[in-house]
Amino acid sequence: MMQTYQRKRRRKVAEINVVPYIDVMLVLLIIFMATAPLVTQGVKVDLPQAASEPLDAESKPPLVASVNVEGQYFLDNGSVDENSPLQLDEIQALVAAELTVNPDRPVVVNGDRLVPYDTIIQLMVSLQRAGAPSVGLMTEPGE
Template sequence: MQYQPRKRRRKVAEINVVPYIDVMLVLLIIFMATATAITQGVSVDLPQAEAEPMSTDSKPPLVASVTLEGEYFLDNGSVDEGMPLQLDELAALVAAELQVHPDRPVVVNGDRQVAYDQIIQLMVSLQSAGVPSVGLMTEPGDE
């Protein structure tokens, strides 16, 4: 028998990152799932400081209004604007209108001194009526 010297294997100095990638992907999925469960609120399109006016060729928006006295109104062209509504009545009217015209924009108009809670209650009511996006009406600022 002939004696063959053993070849020494070189030590590999590389780090195997596959397990770390697996752990990171699992953590990413967990964070994505919990982030949507934790956040609560109403999705709104907040106006910018220099907001662009609505285009004139789009459909006229449904305007849900809150007065300083806390009364709710809906301007959709067919309801008497002088008649205050309850939140559930307003939501039912908006839902009915969106079934006929699903792409009609909805905006909230409120007195500048209305309590924040009343605006939020209106927006939650609109969200429960199926409004995908709510705009906020503003007056042009002094420049």
């Protein structure tokens, strides 16, 4: 007697196997979490832990780098005519020269409220390159 084998027909599965996609997504998540802190850029700013106070009258007068509404830069250090606009490289050279003589002299930025953010940042980066350890921002007293 001869036996005949009947093959069972397999039905095709119409589902998507998502396990490999989950593995890939987890690897990408880990890569993005590890690289995200490395991509951020900015100017280092030390935020105060308490309410701000005006500078002491006994401290050295600060170097005041100003930006007006037109985006012109000025420096008030006592030796240059503060009404003549300067270029960023001139301000950087003057601040670097002053900080070599007086390294603990504070540096502050006085900017008009209508000046674009980028203009203020360019000035702060220039002051940082000149050797200013920290740059303060001048404000008007609140009402």
